Amino acid sequence: MRTLVKNIKLLINTELVARTRVQGSEMSHLDNIANAFLIIADDTIEAFGSMSDPRLNVEHFDREIDASGRMVMPSFCDSHTHLVYAGSREIEYVDKIRGLSYEEIAQRGGGILNSALRVQQASEQELYDDAMLRIAQMTKLGTGAVEIKSGYGMTVEAEMKMLRVVRHIKETAPLVVRATLLGAHGIPLEYRGRQEAFVDLVVDRMIPQAADEGLADFIDVFCDRGFFTVAETERMLEAGAKHGMRAKIHANELACSGGIQCAVKWNALSCDHLEYTGADEIAALQGSATMPTILPGAAFFLNMPFAPARTMIDAGLGVAMASDCNPGSSPSVNMQLILSMACINYRLLPEEAINATTLNTAYAMGVSHMAGSIAVGKKANFFITKPVPTLEYLPYSYGENKVERAFLNGKEQ
Ligand code: NIG
Ligand code: FE
Numbered sequence: 001m002r003t004l005v006k007n008i009k010l011l012i013n014t015e016l017v018a019r020t021r022v023q024g025s026e027m028s029h030l031d032n033i034a035n036a037f038l039i040i041a042d043d044t045i046e047a048f049g050s051m052s053d054p055r056l057n058v059e060h061f062d063r064e065i066d067a068s069g070r071m072v073m074p075s076f077c078d079s080h081t082h083l084v085y086a087g088s089r090e091i092e093y094v095d096k097i098r099g100l101s102y103e104e105i106a107q108r109g110g111g112i113l114n115s116a117l118r119v120q121q122a123s124e125q126e127l128y129d130d131a132m133l134r135i136a137q138m139t140k141l142g143t144g145a146v147e148i149k150s151g152y153g154m155t156v157e158a159e160m161k162m163l164r165v166v167r168h169i170k171e172t173a174p175l176v177v178r179a180t181l182l183g184a185h186g187i188p189l190e191y192r193g194r195q196e197a198f199v200d201l202v203v204d205r206m207i208p209q210a211a212d213e214g215l216a217d218f219i220d221v222f223c224d225r226g227f228f229t230v231a232e233t234e235r236m237l238e239a240g241a242k243h244g245m246r247a248k249i250h251a252n253e254l255a256c257s258g259g260i261q262c263a264v265k266w267n268a269l270s271c272d273h274l275e276y277t278g279a280d281e282i283a284a285l286q287g288s289a290t291m292p293t294i295l296p297g298a299a300f301f302l303n304m305p306f307a308p309a310r311t312m313i314d315a316g317l318g319v320a321m322a323s324d325c326n327p328g329s330s331p332s333v334n335m336q337l338i339l340s341m342a343c344i345n346y347r348l349l350p351e352e353a354i355n356a357t358t359l360n361t362a363y364a365m366g367v368s369h370m371a372g373s374i375a376v377g378k379k380a381n382f383f384i385t386k387p388v389p390t391l392e393y394l395p396y397s398y399g400e401n402k403v404e405r406a407f408l409n410g411k412e413q
Helices: 024-028 090-097 102-107 112-121 124-140 156-172 195-212 230-242 259-265 279-285 296-301 309-314 335-344 350-357 359-364
Strands: 002-011 033-041 044-050 063-066 071-074 076-081 143-149 176-184 218-223 246-251 270-273 291-294 382-385 403-408
Touching: 024 309, 024 350, 076 270, 076 335, 076 359, 090 102, 112 156, 124 143, 124 156, 124 403, 143 359, 156 176, 156 195, 176 195, 176 230, 195 230, 218 230, 218 259, 230 246, 230 259, 246 259, 259 270, 259 279, 279 309, 291 359, 296 335, 335 350, 350 359
Parallel strands: 002 063, 002 071, 076 143, 143 176, 176 218, 218 246, 246 270, 270 291
Antiparallel strands: 002 033, 033 044, 071 382, 382 403
């Protein structure tokens, strides 16, 4: 089946030669084509170009879509989510409004442990059904690839249950899905005071079992003050690497914890959050393969300082931005909102924000060879916007869904 999308007002983020990521000053450049066409063959991008291309007059298509007045953009890639969870945590949200900090809530057994209890009690089917509602929501908002972490299990059984839910999503959802084992997301109450024994559990049981069942692409650790130390993180990343899982870690959300340097040392694909990032951390990231990934939703929701995205880009780094969708610190799957926050709160130009939420997040979840831009041979994951006046309007008009029609694998959703 061949589809022609024609009369596109602006075809955004095209690549003649597909790159894996963009860094520094490259981030402010997008190859956009005005008055463009896009040809899809089944689930793949076959060609694109200007409407003046004479080929269009002689070729035959099974379906034609007129996108007059509308833009076409590659689907967002959401490279950091905790999409599988049970229940919600709005009571803690009110506690936060009343003045309790994220760490204080965690210390008294709330936060991640609260979600863990609910996940342990939920069936695989319930978790899957809930997650698929969020998948449907994110699809409508223009997301075409998603990384999903475990981390609310806390026991071997519940962590494997979460990862099997992710596998089920991978098999049935139209998005590109990648799975991450986040066994070390919090310290279960019964392991308080003997945290090393919990790290043993992750290293000796969770990682090998997830690897045996082929359940995880990546390994993650919450490496931060009050959670896991750099030494503990290194043990887990080493074990993950032995089992073929590349690292993608939570780092420097609560303090300059050494997490960023640890991520670089272990050649992590990404290190995420980064509210506490100084000159040493930026120097460590320079020349590395690790994508700094900022989670604007969590900083907004927890009223945290904003990570220095502008300084990072000016220092030549690439930056990715993801939703961090989770019940505690960012209950939203809306990457359009992340696009707006990138510009408003982090002072990214609209072009930089688009690169940060498409190609660079694709890199941060290891899928930039198949997603993240409009390039021949990539998956036909894209959306047609509502009629919009300019590219800048996309981040400018926050809070409104600007996606009119979403396509994944060439199929309208
Ligand atoms: O990425 N920072 C650690 N983990 C999650 C929050 C998890 C939760 O509070 O449930 C995050 O923000
Ligand atoms: Fe997270």
